Amino acid sequence: MQRVLIIATDGFEQSELEKPRDLLVEAGAEVTIASIEPGEIRGWDKKDWGQTVPVDLTIGEVSVDDYDALLLPGGQINPDVLRTHRKVIDLVRAFYAAEKPIAAICHAPWLLAEADLIEGRTVTGWPSIRTDLVNAGAAVVDEEVVVDDNLITSRKPDDIPAFTEALMAALDMAPAD
Template sequence: MSHLTGKRIAILASDGFEESELLEPMRALREHGAQVDVVSPERGPIQGFRHFDRGQTVPVDRDLADARAADYDALVIPGGLFNPDALRHDEDALRFTRDFFNDGKPVGAICHGPWVLVDAGVVQSREMTSVPNIHRDLENAGARWVDREVVVDQGLVTSRTPKDLPAFCAKLVEEIAEGRHAQPAASA
């Protein structure tokens, strides 16, 4: 399959990412022909977790300080408890994330990953899902939270937990293959 040949995808992650939520989308995107870079504020390999147990490490392909959304066709933000919590306090991560939304590019976030979107200020009026225990954070930021395995809103793909990865990966590939998305209408 080569739906994504010529597409370059950034996976934004730091230490503490949920292993399957980074590795499975990376595998699916690469199987469809995309070039995938792990972008991180951390230098060297970053530490994954399988829930609360240490998992494997993943090499960083590009330093976040040097990364530009203009160099990529889409963004993926894996969950895990520690990864998005660190990223949502990193101004470079928030700028990088906002730039994808400003350019109408597809973005995927799973589990706790939408925390980064909340702090980037890009969830207002979006229909989204996430791990249930952050649904109030999304609602307080103006999102319409729903409890479904995958939700797509104008190129934004969100899912709840690792059990939703097959649906998340499939929709992510589909949205990236479609390319740029229209900007949401401004709120009155």
């Protein structure tokens, strides 16, 4: 069984956490949600606050050795808050150093830039962060999913099926029928 860690906080894009999580679980993965605080985190659903999801672990309780991949949902608020937390950035770097897949969608590639992981890499992301990605040294393209070694990036909620399929492929998982 593949084990996937999702890191998120309040303001995550509702669909970008829930849909990949559900597809991964349906395909047989064990999915854990970690955040900077225990309890629950609230999503952002298009134009207003969405539903909450329970937090399984805090960032300080996570060991990279316990997981096969990292998934970073977007939303504008979520990654902007997360990138200011050193423990989050250190954890992203640890997944990268362990050569485990890191999947980041929408605004979440900001975390990859903050962790200094995209210089010389090809990525995509939400249009408003593309200049930031270029300034961090990445080649930025406008495609639904980009796989560059262990980094998987996508642009928006419409890309979730391709994004999740790319992560499953990196984990040698077959989608559920």
